[in-house]
Amino acid sequence: MIKRIFSVLMLAVFALTLASCASSEGSTGDDVLYVYNWGEYIDPEVLTMFTDETGIEVVYDEFETNEIMYPKIEAGAVNYDLVCPSDYMISKMIENDLLQEINMDNIPNRENIGEDYWKNAESYDPGNIYSVPYVWGTVGILYNKTMVSDPVDSWGILWNEKYKDEIIMQDSVRDAFMVAERYLGYSMNTTDEDELQEAKELLQEQKHLVQAYVVDQVRDKMIGNEAALGVIYSGEAIYTQRENPDLEYVIPKEGTNVWIDAWVIPRNAKHKENAEKFINFLCRPDIAYLNFDYITYSTPNIPARDLIEDEDIRNSPIAFPVLSDYDLEAYTYLGEKADRHLSALWREVKSY
Amino acid sequence: MNSSKNRYLASPYLIWSAGFIIIPLIMVLYYAFTDYDGRLTFSNVSAIIYYVNIKALVLSVIFSVVATLFCLLIAYPLCLILTTVIKNGSSFLSLIFILPMWMNSLLRTYAWQNILERKGVINGILAFLNLPPFYIINKPPAILLGMIYDFLPFMVLPVYNSVSRIDKDILNAARDLGADSFDTFVRIIWPLSLPGVISGITMVFVPSLTTFVISDILGGGKILLIGNVIEQLFTQDSDWNAGAGLSAILMIFIVISMFVTAKYDREDIK
Numbered sequence: 001m002i003k004r005i006f007s008v009l010m011l012a013v014f015a016l017t018l019a020s021c022a023s024s025e026g027s028t029g030d031d032v033l034y035v036y037n038w039g040e041y042i043d044p045e046v047l048t049m050f051t052d053e054t055g056i057e058v059v060y061d062e063f064e065t066n067e068i069m070y071p072k073i074e075a076g077a078v079n080y081d082l083v084c085p086s087d088y089m090i091s092k093m094i095e096n097d098l099l100q101e102i103n104m105d106n107i108p109n110r111e112n113i114g115e116d117y118w119k120n121a122e123s124y125d126p127g128n129i130y131s132v133p134y135v136w137g138t139v140g141i142l143y144n145k146t147m148v149s150d151p152v153d154s155w156g157i158l159w160n161e162k163y164k165d166e167i168i169m170q171d172s173v174r175d176a177f178m179v180a181e182r183y184l185g186y187s188m189n190t191t192d193e194d195e196l197q198e199a200k201e202l203l204q205e206q207k208h209l210v211q212a213y214v215v216d217q218v219r220d221k222m223i224g225n226e227a228a229l230g231v232i233y234s235g236e237a238i239y240t241q242r243e244n245p246d247l248e249y250v251i252p253k254e255g256t257n258v259w260i261d262a263w264v265i266p267r268n269a270k271h272k273e274n275a276e277k278f279i280n281f282l283c284r285p286d287i288a289y290l291n292f293d294y295i296t297y298s299t300p301n302i303p304a305r306d307l308i309e310d311e312d313i314r315n316s317p318i319a320f321p322v323l324s325d326y327d328l329e330a331y332t333y334l335g336e337k338a339d340r341h342l343s344a345l346w347r348e349v350k351s352y
Numbered sequence: 353m354n355s356s357k358n359r360y361l362a363s364p365y366l367i368w369s370a371g372f373i374i375i376p377l378i379m380v381l382y383y384a385f386t387d388y389d390g391r392l393t394f395s396n397v398s399a400i401i402y403y404v405n406i407k408a409l410v411l412s413v414i415f416s417v418v419a420t421l422f423c424l425l426i427a428y429p430l431c432l433i434l435t436t437v438i439k440n441g442s443s444f445l446s447l448i449f450i451l452p453m454w455m456n457s458l459l460r461t462y463a464w465q466n467i468l469e470r471k472g473v474i475n476g477i478l479a480f481l482n483l484p485p486f487y488i489i490n491k492p493p494a495i496l497l498g499m500i501y502d503f504l505p506f507m508v509l510p511v512y513n514s515v516s517r518i519d520k521d522i523l524n525a526a527r528d529l530g531a532d533s534f535d536t537f538v539r540i541i542w543p544l545s546l547p548g549v550i551s552g553i554t555m556v557f558v559p560s561l562t563t564f565v566i567s568d569i570l571g572g573g574k575i576l577l578i579g580n581v582i583e584q585l586f587t588q589d590s591d592w593n594a595g596a597g598l599s600a601i602l603m604i605f606i607v608i609s610m611f612v613t614a615k616y617d618r619e620d621i622k
Contacts (some may be wrong), residue, residue: 071590165487171573173588211470212490212572226470343589344404351404351576 032057033274036072036080038261039064039216041135043294050281056274064215065172067343073098073266081269082278087124087260088174088331090131095333099130099264106276107132109283116323117300121260123330131262132279135297137234138258138321138328139175140251142218144244147228155183155252158229159202164209166228168221171213173346174331175257176203179231182254188329191338200345204352213350222247233259235297237318242296249318255327260300380603383596396597405581405598412578413605415492416560419499420507423556424549426500427507431515432541446512450505457502461569464498465489468570490572498566506555514548515541550616554609561605578602 039062047058061080063069066089073083073093085093093099104110110132117133125131143152147166150157158167158179170176178188180199190196211227218230223243232240237249263282265275281287288304298319299305308314334342387393399405430449434442452460467473468489475485488494518541526536564579578598585595 065588067588067590071587074590207574210572210574212574214573224469224471340589340591343584347404347576347581347584350573350580351407 030271031055031274032059033082033271033278034059034061034078034080034269035278036061036063036069036078036083038062038084041084041261041295041297043290045294046282046287046290049287050278053281054274054277056277058278067173076266076268079268079270080266081271081275083264083266084134084261085264086331087121087262088333090262090264091124091333093264093266094125094130098267100267100269100272101129102132102265102279103272103276104128106273107280107283109280112283112285112288112301112303114300114302117260120258120330121262123332124260125262131264132283133260133262133300134282135235135291135295136258136260136300137298138251138326139170139178139231139233139256140237140249141229142222142232142237142240142247142249143229144222144225144227144246145248146246147225152229152248152250153253155179155254158231159183159206159209161209163228165211167206167210168218168227168230169206169210169213170218170231171215173342175231176213176346176349177342178257178331179203180206182252182256185254188257189332189334191334196342196345200349203349207349207352233297234318234321235295238296238313238316251321251326253327255329258323258328258330260330377603380596380599383592384600385597387593393593396593397600399594399597400601404576405578408576408578408581409601411575412561415496415499415577416557419496419503419560420553420556422496422500423504423507424511424553426504427511427552428545428549430508431512431545434512435516435518442516446508449508452501453505458565460502461498461566464494464501465569468494468497489570490574492571492575494570495567495575498570499560499563502566503556503559506559507552510548510552510555511545512548514545518544547616550613554613557609558606562602 033056035058037060041062042060047060051057061078063072066086069083069085070089070092072078073080074096090099113133117136118128120136121128121131121133141152141155141157143157148157148163150160150162157163158169169179174188177196177199180202181188181190181195184195184198184202186192186195186199190199212221214221218232219236219240221227222230222232223240225244225246232249234249234251237247240247241249263275263279265272269275282291283301285301285303285307288299288301289307292299292301292304292308296319305314305320313319333339384396385392385394387395400409431446434446438445465472469475470485470487470489472489475487478485488497522540522544523536526540531539562579564577564583567575567577567580582595582598582602585591585598589595
């Protein structure tokens with residue numbers, strides 16, 4: 001939320017800078033790197049280590065959703081050197097020419113990223129030219145075993161009247177619609193108007209059961225026993241279980257979204273080489289392991305996974321599910337018109 | 353002082369208001385009446401009749417009117433008590449009511465979320481006393497509470513100022529001439545405090561009308577106010593034109609309330 005307000009403030013600042021026709025330059029020093037990442041998505045220690053090893057100072061900002069990140073990069077008022085968007089947003093950025101090619105020769109550690117992940121990444125970045133996978137995961141239901149008596153294996157439980165005011169939904173357009181679309185048996189990338197309307201009506205029907213629509217707070221609310229069921233990213237599940245052992249994560253049988261967040265270098269980045277150094281640093285097994293341990297989101301870094309001492313976590317079906325066991329689908333970029341249409345439908349749900 | 357020197361002294365404020373008020377306003381209007389390619393269009397502004405937007409606007413107006421009324425109902429008697437009943441230390445007491453403003457309003461709103469939550473402070477106490485739980489979080493009353501709490505100081509301050517400025521001799525004269533307390537209030541205190549009340553109303557009404565933070569944090573994202581719609585258009589859709597169009601509509605309400613204030617200010621001078 002703070003980030004959301006911040007982004008609105010930033011927009012205001014953008015407007016001012018545009019008005020005064022002043023092009024805002026970043027720091028002119030060479031030993032600096034502007035990183036724009038998801039909230040709580042890196043071990044702060046890693047940033048310190050990077051600065052100690054290379055002498056490059058990292059200026060670090062955070063965003064809450066892809067949709068909040070995008071306009072800032074598009075407006076280009078802050079010249080970020082490295083951003084970590086999700087798959088479908090990367091293809092949108094490629095399509096709108098906001099990214100520059102990464103010189104993979106500068107990233108020898110890329111070999112640590114598993115072959116499968118590079119292959120998956122082709123769906124949003126054909127040829128693996130613009131992005132290096134950072135973390136990946138699924139979206140599923142986190143539930144409290146002491147509060148839910150029915151078996152949780154389907155998105156349908158989120159429409160069960162018994163759990164009125166006990167359900168927390170994602171306040172993020174694509175994730176919210178994905179749940180309804182998958183429950184109805186449609187693709188999460190559908191642009192068919194009838195299917196979208198049906199999904200919208202299903203979400204409206206669900207609204208009186210929903211306690212709140214939030215993003216990052218799902219985690220805290222589930223840990224605090226505020227709700228019985230929540231839609232959450234798999235990476236949060238391990239963390240929440242550490243804090244509250246009553247919680248359990250499931251991938252519903254109707255299938256869900258599998259996503260990859262990857263590093264990209266924006267077109268207007270001023271410190272491309274530093275950005276590549278940083279990506280290479282993050283691909284180092286020990287660093288990837290540190291990050292995994294801190295953020296608990298699945299790492300595509302194979303040697304880093306082998307470093308995990310706790311066998312339960314190394315072989316956890318939450319962190320490292322066998323992908324072929326589930327009906328998984330990645331988001332694709334739908335185009336601006338369809339995106340805005342989906343947003344408008346989402347507002348219809350929220351105003352219902 | 354001669355007038356040219358006055359003008360010189362005013363110049364920093366002119367630059368300020370040009371750079372931070374007038375130019376941004378022009379930009380909002382520019383975006384509001386153009387489309388993505390910069391062509392003139394009224395569709396951004398007429399989008400207000402879309403039922404989601406009109407509902408959000410109506411809800412916002414209802415919320416802010418009710419919040420303003422509550423603030424006035426709480427603040428006015430308070431200011432009367434502070435100025436008439438407690439004569440010593442009244443400025444200290446009014447300070448206490450303004451004290452919350454020293455803290456960030458976002459933090460205060462999050463604090464209310466913690467207080468009102470299902471496992472929050474209030475319900476913890478109620479559960480301890482074996483009383484039924486109290487659920488208003490993520491419902492309209494919680495948003496209203498947040499607005500009243502956040503904006504009450506903006507009502508207390510101007511009302512207190514105008515009430516405390518009323519000359520005690522006038523009140524004594526009214527008594528001497530046979531007015532009872534009710535007459536004194538209706539014919540002396542209330543009219544003399546009206547400028548403070550009017551500016552208090554504006555200062556509560558405008559931020560309540562435009563807020564999107566309170567409805568997000570205390571409403572659980574379930575109640576869409578016009579501020580939320582505009583915020584989402586800017587941040588999620590990156591559709592500045594549509595966002596600016598609705599902002600322009602919202603400005604009409606703000607301008608109306610400013611005209612009302614200005615009118616009463618002039619009457620005050622007379």
